[in-house]
Structure formats: C-alpha cells, structure tokens
Amino acid sequence: MAGCVLSGLNLNSQSIREMRSLLTALALSFILALAACTSETDGPEADGEPLVVYSGRKSVLVDPLVEQFTAATGIAVEVRYGSDAELLAALQEEGDASPADLFWGNTAGALSAAGEAGLLTSLPDSILSKPDSYAPSSGLWAPITVRFRVMAYDPSRVTPEFLPTSVMEIPNNEAFRGQIGWTPTYSSFQDFITAMVEIQGEEATREWIEGVKALEPKAYPSNTPMLEAMMAGEITVGLTNHYYILRVLYGSDENLGSDPPVASHHFAAGDTGNLALVTGAGLLNTSSQPDKALAFISYLLTQDAQAFAAETVREYPVVRSAAVPDYLLPFDEAAALGPEFDFERLRNLERTLDLLREQGLL
Amino acid sequence: MPVARRLHDFRWYLWGPVAFVALGVLLPLGYLVLRAFQGNASELAELVFRIRNLKLLGNTLGLAAGVLLLTSVIAFPLAWLATRTNIKGRPLVTLVGVLPLAVPGYVMAYALMASTGPSGLLSGLHLPRSSGFTGAWLALGLYTFPYLFLNLRAALLGLDPSLEDAARSLGYSNREVARRVVLPQLRPAFFAGALLIVLHVLGDFGVVSLMRFETFSYAIYLQYAAAFDRVYAAWLALMLLSMTVMILLLEMRLLRGRHFERAGTGANRHAPISTLGRYALPAYGFVGLVGMAGIVLPLSTVIYWLGRGGGQGRWGNLVNALLDSCSAALPAAFLATALALPVAYLSVRKPTRPSRVAERIAYLGYATPPLAFALALIFFTLRSAPFLYQTLGLLIVAYALHFLAEAIGPIRSALYQAPARIQEAARNLGRSPVRAFFEGTFPLLRGGIGASMTLVFLSVLKELPITFLLSPLGFRTLAMGVWSAAGESLFSIAAPYALVLILTSSAIVWLLLRDPRASRIR
Numbered sequence: 001m002a003g004c005v006l007s008g009l010n011l012n013s014q015s016i017r018e019m020r021s022l023l024t025a026l027a028l029s030f031i032l033a034l035a036a037c038t039s040e041t042d043g044p045e046a047d048g049e050p051l052v053v054y055s056g057r058k059s060v061l062v063d064p065l066v067e068q069f070t071a072a073t074g075i076a077v078e079v080r081y082g083s084d085a086e087l088l089a090a091l092q093e094e095g096d097a098s099p100a101d102l103f104w105g106n107t108a109g110a111l112s113a114a115g116e117a118g119l120l121t122s123l124p125d126s127i128l129s130k131p132d133s134y135a136p137s138s139g140l141w142a143p144i145t146v147r148f149r150v151m152a153y154d155p156s157r158v159t160p161e162f163l164p165t166s167v168m169e170i171p172n173n174e175a176f177r178g179q180i181g182w183t184p185t186y187s188s189f190q191d192f193i194t195a196m197v198e199i200q201g202e203e204a205t206r207e208w209i210e211g212v213k214a215l216e217p218k219a220y221p222s223n224t225p226m227l228e229a230m231m232a233g234e235i236t237v238g239l240t241n242h243y244y245i246l247r248v249l250y251g252s253d254e255n256l257g258s259d260p261p262v263a264s265h266h267f268a269a270g271d272t273g274n275l276a277l278v279t280g281a282g283l284l285n286t287s288s289q290p291d292k293a294l295a296f297i298s299y300l301l302t303q304d305a306q307a308f309a310a311e312t313v314r315e316y317p318v319v320r321s322a323a324v325p326d327y328l329l330p331f332d333e334a335a336a337l338g339p340e341f342d343f344e345r346l347r348n349l350e351r352t353l354d355l356l357r358e359q360g361l362l
Numbered sequence: 363m364p365v366a367r368r369l370h371d372f373r374w375y376l377w378g379p380v381a382f383v384a385l386g387v388l389l390p391l392g393y394l395v396l397r398a399f400q401g402n403a404s405e406l407a408e409l410v411f412r413i414r415n416l417k418l419l420g421n422t423l424g425l426a427a428g429v430l431l432l433t434s435v436i437a438f439p440l441a442w443l444a445t446r447t448n449i450k451g452r453p454l455v456t457l458v459g460v461l462p463l464a465v466p467g468y469v470m471a472y473a474l475m476a477s478t479g480p481s482g483l484l485s486g487l488h489l490p491r492s493s494g495f496t497g498a499w500l501a502l503g504l505y506t507f508p509y510l511f512l513n514l515r516a517a518l519l520g521l522d523p524s525l526e527d528a529a530r531s532l533g534y535s536n537r538e539v540a541r542r543v544v545l546p547q548l549r550p551a552f553f554a555g556a557l558l559i560v561l562h563v564l565g566d567f568g569v570v571s572l573m574r575f576e577t578f579s580y581a582i583y584l585q586y587a588a589a590f591d592r593v594y595a596a597w598l599a600l601m602l603l604s605m606t607v608m609i610l611l612l613e614m615r616l617l618r619g620r621h622f623e624r625a626g627t628g629a630n631r632h633a634p635i636s637t638l639g640r641y642a643l644p645a646y647g648f649v650g651l652v653g654m655a656g657i658v659l660p661l662s663t664v665i666y667w668l669g670r671g672g673g674q675g676r677w678g679n680l681v682n683a684l685l686d687s688c689s690a691a692l693p694a695a696f697l698a699t700a701l702a703l704p705v706a707y708l709s710v711r712k713p714t715r716p717s718r719v720a721e722r723i724a725y726l727g728y729a730t731p732p733l734a735f736a737l738a739l740i741f742f743t744l745r746s747a748p749f750l751y752q753t754l755g756l757l758i759v760a761y762a763l764h765f766l767a768e769a770i771g772p773i774r775s776a777l778y779q780a781p782a783r784i785q786e787a788a789r790n791l792g793r794s795p796v797r798a799f800f801e802g803t804f805p806l807l808r809g810g811i812g813a814s815m816t817l818v819f820l821s822v823l824k825e826l827p828i829t830f831l832l833s834p835l836g837f838r839t840l841a842m843g844v845w846s847a848a849g850e851s852l853f854s855i856a857a858p859y860a861l862v863l864i865l866t867s868s869a870i871v872w873l874l875l876r877d878p879r880a881s882r883i884r
Contacts, residue, residue: 050835052835058846058847059838059842059843059846060846060847060852060855078835078836079835079836080830080835081830081842081846082830082831083830085583085586086586086733086827086830086831089586089592089733089737090736090737090740090831092592093737093740093741093744094740094744095744097744097748097751099751099752099835185571185574219574221475221571221572221573221574222572225472225475225476228476247852353584357414
C-alpha cells in the first residue's frame with residue numbers, strides 16, 4: 001500500500017501518469033477492503049468457531065490469560081475490547097444478532113446493568129460455587145477478581161498510626177488540610193460514594209463530602225496522576241484503589257530508583273472506605289456455544305489462573321486456595337476488609353452523580 | 363435554472379458518491395432520533411430543559427471559541443513563515459506545523475499535566491497545574507492548530523501573486539496588501555480549518571475528560587459510561603448536532619458569492635518571498651516555541667514513560683498493531699478523499715442548494731459523537747447487511763464517512779483557486795467531462811489532495827471509539843495499545859505504541875507534504 005501512496009504522489013513530472021497511479025491505488029485499496037470483507041467471513045470456521053469474549057477489561061490484563069486458556073484447552077478465543085459502557089451499548093444494539101458469547105466486565109455496576117438489560121443468562125451452580133466470596137445475589141455473573149478502595153499515604157511524612165481507622169473520620173482531621181488527594185470524576189471513586197450512600201445514607205454522605213471539601217482537597221482526573229503528585233510531594237494522603245499503589249511499588253524490574261514514597265493504608269475491617277470492587281464475567285443469552293463460555297469462566301476461577309492474576313495484575317483472587325504474592329493480604333483477611341454490602345446496589349449511580357454535581361465536583 | 367440544463371448537469375459519478383455520503387451520515391442521525399424518543403415524555407422534558415444543559419452550552423462554545431483563537435494565533439504566522447519568507451529549514455517549519463496532529467489528544471493532556479504544576483517537569487516556570495478550561499484549551503489548541511495550518515499553507519501556496527502585484531502597482535503598502543488582498547483570499551481556507559477545529563472541540567472527549575472540563579461530549583460519554591443510559595445521551599448528541607447545524611449555516615453565509623480563483627492568464631508564478639531581516643530572531647523563537655510545546659513536550663513525555671515501570675511490553679504485538687492500523691488508515695484515507703472530490707467539486711463548481719447542503723451534511727458526520735456513530739452503524743448493518751458486521755470493509759467505510767469533512771476542506775480550497783477556464787477549454791476541445799476534469803483541474807488539486815489524505819490518515823490512526831466497536835475481532839491498532847496500557851497506568855507498555863504511532867504519522871506527513879511546491883503547477 002505504501003508503494004501506491006508513493007507512486008500516487010511523488011511523480012512530479014506528468015500529471016496524467018500521476019492521476020492514473022492514484023486511481024490505481026484507489027482501486028487497489030477498494031479491492032483490498034473487499035478482500036478483507038470476504039476473507040473475514042469464511043476464515044476462522046476451519047477448526048471450530050472461536051469463543052467470542054467482549055472485555056471491558058484492558059487487553060494488557062486479559063491477553064495473557066486468554067493465551068493460557070487456549071494453550072490448556074485448545075479452544076480458540078477472540079476478544080473484543082472496549083470500555084464497559086461501550087461494550088454494553090454495543091451488546092444492546094446488536095441484540096439477538098450479537099456474535100458475543102461472554103461479557104467480562106471491569107465493574108460490578110456494568111455487570112448488574114447487563115443483567116438488568118436481560119443480556120445475561122443464569123450461571124450453573126458448578127460455576128457459582130467456585131468463588132469463595134463476592135458472588136452476586138442474582139447469580140447472573142461470576143466474580144473473577146477483587147480490588148479494594150484504600151488510602152495511599154506518603155510514609156516519609158506521616159506514620160500509619162496517625163491515619164484514621166475509618167474513612168468517615170477524614171473530615172475531622174485538621175492535619176490533612178490541603179494534603180488530601182481524591183478523584184471525584186473517576187468511576188471507582190463514584191462507586192465508593194454510591195456505597196457510602198447505600199450504607200451511611202445520603203445525608204451522611206453529603207456531610208462527608210462537605211467535610212472533606214472544607215479541608216481543601218486536591219482533585220485529580222485519575223489515580224495515576226494523583227500518585228505522581230504524592231511522589232512529588234504535592235499531597236500526603238489520597239483515596240485510591242489498592243493496585244495502583246502496588247503497580248507503583250512493584251511495577252517493574254528496573255524500579256523507579258529508590259523506594260517511591262507511597263504506601264497503602266487499609267481502614268478497619270468492614271469500613272466503607274475499604275469497599276471491594278468486584279470484576280466478573282457473565283454468559284450472554286446470545287451465546288451459540290455456552291459450553292465453551294462456561295469452560296472459560298471455569299478456567300478463570302482455577303487456582304492457577306487466579307494466582308497468575310494476583311501475581312501480574314495485582315488484584316485479589318476470589319478463590320481461597322490461590323497463592324498470592326506476599327505484598328497482598330491473605331485471602332481471609334482480605335475477604336473481611338470490605339463492608340457487608342450487595343454489589344448489585346452499585347448500579348444506583350445516577351443519585352451519586354447528582355450528589356457530586358450538586359457539590360460542584362462534576 | 364431551466365430544467366433541461368439541470369438534467370444535463372446531473373451526473374451519476376458525481377451525485378452517486380454524494381448520495382452515498384448523505385445516506386451514510388444521515389442514518390446515524392435517524393438512529394439518534396429513534397433512541398431519543400424512547401424515553402417517556404415527562405422524563406424527556408426534564409432532561410432536555412435542564413439548567414445544566416445551558417452550562418454545558420456555555421462551556422462548549424467558550425472552549426471552541428478559545429481554541430479557535432489560540433490556533434489562529436499559532437497557525438497564521440507559522441503558515442506565513444513556511445510559505446512566504448526566507449526562513450531557513452522550511453520543511454522543518456512545515457513539520458512543526460503538522461506533526462502535533464500526530465499526537466493523540468489524551469497523550470497531549472497527560473503531557474501537559476505531567477509538566478505543569480508544582481511537581482511538574484517545568485516546575486521552574488511556576489505554571490499552575492493545568493486542568494479545567496485552561497488545560498483543555500491548551501491541550502486542544504496545541505494539537506488541532508495543524509488543521510488550520512495545513513489549509514492556510516495550501517492556500518498561500520496556491521494564491522495568485524498577480525493580484526498582489528496589481529494591488530502594489532496601485533500604491534498599496536505591503537501591510538495593506540496583506541490586509542486587503544491576501545487575508546480575504548485566505549477566507550475559504552480559514553473557514554475550512556476553523557470549522558474542523560470547532561467541530562473537533564465540540565466532539566472531543568479524551569482531553570476534556572482528563573482536564574475535567576464539562577462539555578456536551580463529556581456529558582454524553584458520562585451518560586453512556588456512568589449511567590449506561592442511551593436516551594439522555596442521544597438527546598445531548600442531538601443538541602450538539604443542532605449547534606453544529608447553526609455553525610455550518612453561519613459558515614455557508616460567510617462564504618456565499620466569493621471568487622478566489624486566479625485572475626491572470628498564462629503561467630502562474632511563485633509568490634514573492636519576504637526576507638525576515640530583523641524579525642528573524644522572533645520568527646525562529648516562535649517556531650521553536652511551537653515545536654517545543656506541540657512536539658517535544660509530548661514526545662519527551664512518551665520517552666519518559668519508556669523508562670518507567672509498570673510491566674513489560676511485547677514488541678511482537680507492536681508490529682501487528684502497526685499493520686492493523688495501516689491496513690485500515692490507508693484505505694480510509696483514499697476512500698475519504700475519493701468521496702470528498704465529488705462533494706467538494708459540486709459545492710464549488712455547481713453551487714446549487716442541493717450541492718451545498720450535501721457538503722454540509724458531510725460535516726454533520728464529523729460532528730456526530732463517534733460512539734453514537736458507531737452504535738448507529740451496528741444497529742443498521744445488523745438489520746440490513748449482517749455479513750458486513752465486524753469486517754475491515756465496514757470499519758474503513760465508517761472511518762471514511764466520519765472523517766470525510768477533514769478531506770473536504772483542503773480540496774475545496776484548492777478547487778476555489780483552480781480556474782474553471784482550463785477545464786472549459788478542454789471541454790471545447792472535445793474532451794469528455796470526466797477527462798476534461800482530470801486534465802484541466804485535477805493536476806491543480808494535488809496539494810489539496812495530499813493534505814486531505816494526510817489529515818484523514820492521522821485522524822484514523824488515533825481514533826478509538828469507532829475502532830473499538832466496529833473493527834473485526836482480534837483487530838488491534840496502535841491507538842488501542844496506547845489507550846489500553848496508559849489507562850491502567852502501565853506506561854512503559856503504552857510508550858512503544860505511542861512512539862510508533864507518532865513516528866508512522868511523521869513518515870506519512872513527510873511523504874505527502876515533502877515537496878513544498880506540490881500544490882503548484884507550472
């Protein structure tokens with residue numbers, strides 16, 4: 001193709017020749033596109049139809065597990081990536097014609113929405129019994145990994161004993177004036193506020209937001225820039241998700257040089273500030289090969305796949321027997337961290353958004 | 363116009379593509395209307411007449427106006443320097459004027475956030491950490507000004523210097539010539555570039571969300587993302603589109619009844635070159651500053667990512683991503699340009715109401731939020747031609763329809779400058795209409811066509827929502843690679859993709875715009 005572009009535009013001698021080559025290039029690109037169309041439709045059927053996964057999780061987190069699954073079972077997998085929202089909208093537009101077998105969502109909210117929109121079909125008990133915790137009441141999807149809300153702090157400027165045991169105590173802490181970072185526009189922060197509204201009530205949540213606002217917090221667009229700011233000394237504490245800190249601390253072989261000034265603080269067990277954010281997968285109604293889809297979900301819940309996810313993605317397993325790196329909490333301790341709470345209720349986001357807008361944060 | 367003449371003017375090879383474009387762009391609108399009226403009436407009234415919508419309107423228009431101002435301040439002097447002065451290293455100046463377009467908006471936003479503020483790379487300058495209006499304004503301005511630069515550059519290269527000579531011979535000073543002869547002639551180019559920039563700002567999501575500046579498109583995305591709500595999102599998109607219609611009508615009025623073609627007969631000459639003299643230092647300083655902000659800043663941010671932690675990238679995937687990106691972007695650039703030719707030709711050479719409307723419709727496609735555009739195509743292909751769904755062919759057509767407006771501008775400007783006389787003479791010599799066009803007019807459009815293809819290619823390379831929703835299964839572009847890793851703060855994985863993306867774009871810019879005289883014909 002590049003050759004065509006060249007011949008189309010760089011012959012400065014004769015305009016006619018140029019025109020011809022440009023037209024040739026055009027015709028060629030059409031043929032190419034057409035060829036692509038036809039080859040696409042009759043390509044993969046050769047050795048059984050591949051399993052089609054719609055993944056709201058990013059490819060860097062998904063690709064390695066898909067490869068391992070294919071190597072272990074011989075089942076080919078095609079993944080379509082996008083955000084949860086994009087894929088949900090696409091699934092709804094596709095309707096019955098959807099080629100997808102499985103939805104692997106990044107948030108419990110999206111999975112519940114998919115269930116509510118009638119896209120998912122109930123999972124068999126053989127799957128639902130695998131995870132040792134976090135299974136949703138609807139039984140329409142299976143939890144795969146868990147992330148926790150957590151407080152990041154700069155250990156060179158504050159000691160852990162000084163940090164609050166409940167997220168609800170932050171507003172009263174004058175020492176944090178101008179030192180707090182948060183991410184009001186970020187989805188997991190909004191999930192955390194939704195949980196607070198569900199657990200503590202709307203009035204208490206409004207007071208909490210106003211109380212934190214009175215301490216002049218710094219707002220960041222997402223967790224990464226917030227942790228950057230902490231490492232640069234802009235803030236001392238911040239509300240974030242646990243894996244962002246771990247990725248900074250254990251991100252790569254050649255580290256950031258010395259120890260980065262970031263550490264994790266979990267609030268007391270059961271505190272709203274420790275909210276568990278569950279990722280999961282559900283079987284779609286439109287699936288033409290539910291057996292393969294269930295095999296895939298089962299694989300994600302095996303000890304090996306769970307341990308691999310914990311090791312590389314730094315999220316918590318949902319299966320007790322999976323080995324975790326020593327910088328993660330043991331399974332039972334982690335399972336007790338989050339507040340008692342039905343994740344399906346995280347779907348009520350509209351009220352949270354209204355609240356955040358009313359507070360001028362959105 | 364008599365009926366017989368009209369029938370004579372009707373040509374399938376001109377109106378066929380136009381009809382295709384109109385259909386392709388209007389279908390998504392139909393989809394939005396369909397979705398918009400799905401909610402119940404009282405709820406809808408509440409959604410549509412919210413005070414918040416007014417605030418969104420103010421934010422969106424304010425940002426668009428601000429970005430237009432900033433891009434004008436950058437693009438006018440730069441285009442002038444690159445075409446009309448004896449500045450050294452002109453190709454480099456041109457590169458500075460085009461290359462920022464290769465930077466994905468969110469990378470520019472990340473770069474600005476990483477460099478400003480008390481802890482940024484440029485902390486010595488005491489810049490406040492960029493966010494909100496200022497942040498979005500700077501980031502958008504820094505990578506969209508090439509839309510204006512490319513259009514102005516093509517126009518300046520194609521201007522007929524004999525008009526300027528005539529003005530000088532009437533005793534006008536250089537300044538007066540610039541103000542009364544050159545600037546008015548640049549009008550179509552300015553409008554074409556300005557329209558793209560304004561529509562780009564209206565539709566941008568990546569930058570405004572990172573900078574947290576709430577505009578219509580941000581609100582639309584939040585509706586899909588946070589509330590999984592397609593109805594309110596459709597209403598917001600329709601409001602955005604009606605705003606676009608008003609802007610398009612305004613531009614149509616401002617361009618009505620203008621003539622920009624060459625006045626003189628005989629061979630065209632090169633425009634006079636001014637010597638910079640004592641302005642040399644500020645001129646180099648200006649080019650340097652724009653280059654630093656538009657290219658060096660984002661590039662050094664990406665290189666800094668390379669050295670950071672966050673996991674290991676896989677270089678093999680990189681080659682595949684490059685191939686996937688190009689296999690979609692090159693045909694899309696050709697197709698968009700091929701469709702833009704008849705659309706622009708009809709609107710310039712046969713300026714009837716239908717032809718002008720057809721051109722404006724192409725701009726509507728550009729202003730339709732890409733997510734809605736992609737959803738609409740899913741909706742319609744699965745109902746009419748399901749075998750096309752998730753094929754490369756459909757993806758290419760979707761790109762071409764969405765980015766068509768970018769291809770129209772430069773070709774339209776070139777058409778305004780190409781005298782119709784040559785083509786008419788060819789007709790009188792017995793050439794068929796098509797042959798007369800390709801011999802008499804087409805050679806004069808080369809510069810414009812190169813610019814059109816460059817714009818579409820670069821835009822497709824960066825595109826995300828349409829790619830995610832319409833690409834064949836297993837299709838991975840460079841842009842997807844950057845976004846996927848950067849979104850999970852695995853920057854060292856994102857960096858190689860971003861680097862290859864920027865390098866590929868630079869290579870194409872270099873190939874298509876290499877000859878600064880490409881748009882001239884002797």
